[in-house]
Amino acid sequence: MDYSKQSLGANLRLLTLNDQTILENSLNAIIDLLPKEYSNLINEAFVYKRIPKEYLLSAILFAVSSCTGLTFYLKALGYKNYANCYFTIIGSRGDTKTEAKNIATRPLIERDDIDYEDYLEKVKHCSEEESPAKRKQILIQNATIEATYQVHANNPNSVGIFMDEIHTLIEKMTNSNSRDGAAWRSFFLESYTNGHIDVARKTTDSFRIKETYATLMGGLQHEFIPLLFSKGNLESGFVDRLFFTSKITSNKLLVRGEIDPKILSNYSQGLENILSYKRQSELQEESKKQFQIFLTSEAENRIFNYTQELIDRQQDAPAIVKEYMAKMQISIHKLSLLMFMVRNAIQSTFKSNLTIGDVNCAIALNEFYLLNFQIILKSSKQHKEILPTVEGVIEMAKKNGASQKSVAEITGAHKGTISKKWNKV
Structure with missing residues (x-):
């Protein structure tokens, strides 16, 4: 698919004519660009489990993003960026949102299970004179903001916020009486650009996280969409940092069979390869804590030219879309690194360069999520008058x-x- 400035502009003009067709074409183009280990998983899950392809795509990207952490970074256009991203799956009850997230994150949850058993063993054998054991953890599913700070302090490379539904989180953010809501929003805003967090307490130890790295994945039902655009979420820029995935594909044909175990095994191995690098860098005796991913000159030129295109397109965009496109100038870096990790995970070839192919796939994703944002924005406007009393x-x-x-x-x-x-x- 051509992602030149002219074709992107044409797609945006057609958006109002046939949203579903444009989104589906964009989705299929992205899946075709992925390594077969990922595209095969997405396609087989669609056939045998009837999981919408777009849901599993975003869930997979969340899983890879959560594994990557601060271990890998890239520098381009004078900025240092990491691969942490926030994903929100929009759908109705029964749209198989949960199963998509479960398949994508199962290897991480299994790793967390192992680490939890190790943690219990350490606690059992820890004497009073020793420092308290710290639990290794990739994902947290149900935690207060204070607990999230502590988990991130114990796991400074990354913390993955993994929720079945994020409406409770959104409700807290929109409630002016909720201190947790304001703290959650501040945390996500700061972590998106990997800023620091300093937690000072009177009764317990204080701590400082020099560079934050949070990822987010959660589902949201259609009736809660207007809450996303209300009471500070829009004005603060929180909404602009979300990658929305609306329902695009649907499979109504029940088929006997299951996903090829080898496909699941290959996918799991890719995540494990990323985690191995990350865990090695976390060892106290390891001198090298981070790895810079270098871009080819063609890849850096592509990011430069695409960013300029975004700046040009901003001038004619509606105000809300203009703000979202400003964040796209950051997310292109994050998605480029994410695509590099996806491409090299299976063979663990992380010493290679980030190529123009990685950037082109990242551009396709960036534009795909922009289209989804415009659909969600349109839905929000249509339903604003029917917010629940x-x-x-x-x-x-x-x-x-x-x-x-x-x-x-x-x-x-x-x-x-x-x-x-x-x-x-």
């Missing part, structure tokens, strides 16, 4: 056995207000 949330809460406290946290309304309305609904 306080009464509507109370009605849903009663049906699901939720408490008045939960309603107050979700809506941001005072507990007294909720109490007064509770018996009237």
Whole structure:
């Protein structure tokens, strides 16, 4: 597929005519550019498990991003960048969002299981005179922001935030009464560009993370999309840092069989190869903690020219899209490094150079996620008028056995207000 400035502009003009076709063509072009170990997994999961291809694509990228950490970086156009990215899968109940995430992250969860057993053994044999054992961990699924800080401090190379649904996180961010919500948003904003975090406490040890590296993966149902664009998420730039994946493909044909175990094994081995580099760099006796990935001159020129194209296209873009395109000038670096890791993971050839092919695939992804963002933005505008009222949330809460406290946290309304309305609904 041609990703010249002219063709990209043509695709954007066609966006309003046939969103689904453009997204599907873009998705298929990206899958064709991937190494067969990944494209085969995406295609077989679509056939045998009916998992939308776009969902598994984003889940795989999240897994690779979480493995990479601060161990690998690239320098281009005067900036140092890492491969940490935030992914959000948009869909309805029953769209197989969870299974896509499970397949992609299973090797990481299995590694976390092993590391947890090792941690328990260390705790069992740790004397009072020794420093407390630290748990190695790739992903966290259910943690407070304070616990997340601590996990990241114990695992300074990376922390992966892996949630089945992120609506609770979004609700906290949109609730002005939630201290955790503001802290979560600040954490993601700072970590996107790998800034530092300094945590000072009165009762426990304080600590400082010099360079943060967080990844994010979670699902979100359509009815919660308007919350993403409200109460500070848009203004702060949090939304601009998300790679959205809307539902594009669908397989309604049930087929007997299963994904080839060799395909799953190859995929797992690729992640393990990245982790091996990362774990080696974390050893105290290891002098080299990071590895710079060098670009070929053609690859660096391609990033330069594409970035200029983005700057030019920004001038005519709507305000919200303009801000998103500003972050695309950062994400092209992240995605280029991510594509390098994807291409070299199976053979563990990380000493090679990042090529123009890696950049072209990254551009395809960057444009794909821009198209998805525009679809989500359009959906948000269409549904803005039907955001759930306080009464509507109370009605849903009663049906699901939720408490008045939960309603107050979700809506941001005072507990007294909720109490007064509770018996009237």
